[in-house]
Amino acid sequence: MNTTRTLIAATLATTGFAAHAADLKAGEWDIGIGGIVNAYYTHTRCSGSQTVGGVALASKALGCGGTDGRTVIGNGLLPNALTTTAKTRQDGIDIGATLMIGAAVASGDAISNNNNVDVRQGFFTFGNADMGTVKLGRDYGLFGKTAILGDMTLIGAGAPVSATQRNRVTLGHIGSGYTYLGTYGQLAYSLPTSGGFRATVALMSPVDAGTLVGRNSPQLQALATVEFGGGKAWLGAKSQKFEGPANTGFTMNGVELGASVTAGALGLSANLQTGKGLGVLTDGDSGNRKQTNLLLQATWQATAKTKLGLNWGESKLKDGVASDLRSNTNLTAGLYYGLTKSVTLVGEVSRTTSKPVSGSDAKMSGVALGGIVFF
Template sequence: MNITRTALAAALATAGTAHAADFKAGEWDISLGGIVNAYYTHTSCSGSQTVGGLALATKALGCGGTDGRTVIGNGLLPNALTTTAKTRQEGFDISATLMIGAAVASGDAISNNSNVDVRQGFVTIGNADMGSVKLGRDYGLFGSSAILGDMTLLGAGAPVSATQRNRVTLGHIGSGYTYLGTYGQMAYTLPTSGGFSATVALMSPVDAAGTSFTGRSEPQLQALASVKFDGGKAWVGVKRQKFDGPADTGFTLNAAEVGASVNLGSLGFSANVQSGKGLGVLSDGDSGNRKQTNLLLQATWQATAKAKFGLNWGESRLKDGAATDLRSNSNVTAGLYYGLTKSVTLVTEISRTTSKPVTGDEARMNGVALGGIVFF
């Protein structure tokens, strides 16, 4: 697997059902494909409502400020239309990709009519001998293996209302891994050899969402290496960025991850762990200078040619903090993924998300998601 492939392409490969429209335009090969999905989700929230920070199970985030919330919107993936153009010129393979997305649900009947989600716009240049160089906006490397292997990529995972309205659900973002993010970047991928592949990238530095910390003077660095073996794969990744803050309160994000997946007949197992300082609950640096560990465990069973059952559990755990600060978010999801046709997957999931403070009682969110996803 080329670890620099786009998340959309990876999702299509995961489903194994997509058939993009391919045609010629002069010396260019054009491919047009995409995703459309929608899920009926309902959440109910209970327990303590004093957990601070990005506590996903609280009424404020999980249930949109109420005891319960119903949304018909996207799952973890957006609706997306992706166009890729490829050609070979003077010994170089050249590819350009543009992705435009849109969300289903909003808090009113108008706002999403003009809400466009553009995550990808990049070009790659290279060949089998030199590897390839990527220039433009694309998903990050760190965390890509975790989210692309998450069974809830085709569903909803934690159906947090605060993010699903106007965007998407969270899967295990914030409760098992930190979002891989989208960045302006310059990346280099080594030629693949014997199942081994590696990419290193300079990312445009980002600010820490919801804080006063900013990324200015130095690029973010990410790297990811993976190796395929009979029946599975393993990977390791790192990321680093300096954040500036008021009154010399800045810090440096330093994080690493390691994971593996293996298939044993109809059974599949995977695990991923991320750990570091300033990693962020949902995105880079959003929890400041705190140390954090993310863990995701998953087991799936391909019961029939069409039906797959899965169970996964994840936790994002922070160290230190004041009494009401967030200590951890955890989520357990059970799902059934049914391939109705080669392009349509129907999904049923039930989930439980728990948010705990440093001291005190926890907040709880129960969720259900019913719907489907179409790849074309």
């Protein structure tokens, strides 16, 4: 599977438009070149308590980049990216390769991003309709993949967290609705597609979380999807053992369940993740705490070119001391206008709240205006 083109197709499905990569022939190889470029003017304003610990997205430290308010012109949830693909068929085997190189728009100075390269994908695949497909290399994870691809803010900004948008991207609903799907070195196997059923299992290169390390065994992820008239449903899972000093290690375990349906102009979706050690932004970053992530979304295709959307997400942790993070929530309303089949203009307003285990909340108001082009 070409994950980047799948991502582009799924992203553009939120606006109803399509993009076309350049396809070339080089001997027995078909070469495809495509990409994404986007930029958003974002402004955040932070208020409320600044004593919320952990990854509190609405705090001044993260949401407003250390100030009461921050203006950034940078990427939304997607980076700028150039993707090259190659595919051929040899001896009855379909072979493919993908390399994606990305870059960020904004930085804290006028020099840093001149050499800041974001390489998320570099993998090859082989297989056919009978044997299924094997993938080797670096690619996005499976857990959380369907949630983020279906998030309307994928082509916008969602929570325009300034601390991440400067030098990288905004967060959409990462940390406030789902944990980031991540990019991993991996060995994955996808079963042959049967009707509307697809399933993939993967061994991921284990990752570290602070002083905790993934040392002796790989991370395991799996995702199954079934499509039906007007929608689809999915089930995912992931697990990894983290080792740490003084018996601080633990095993991360998570399950994910979601569904989306379309009825005429109306689109509805829901995604639930639950487990231990999932992390707010990434695997294990909140330690051995139980966590629930929930994302709810409704969109309306108002006209052939205009889509309206509203989504709400929450990432909630159990246990912890008074100042520890209890939850991040984000509510985003968006308007997505297809100027052409390749260019989408976006306007979003959002409200992010970070709650501690006890005490007052931190709040961040955000606005994002800009656009994205797929080619």
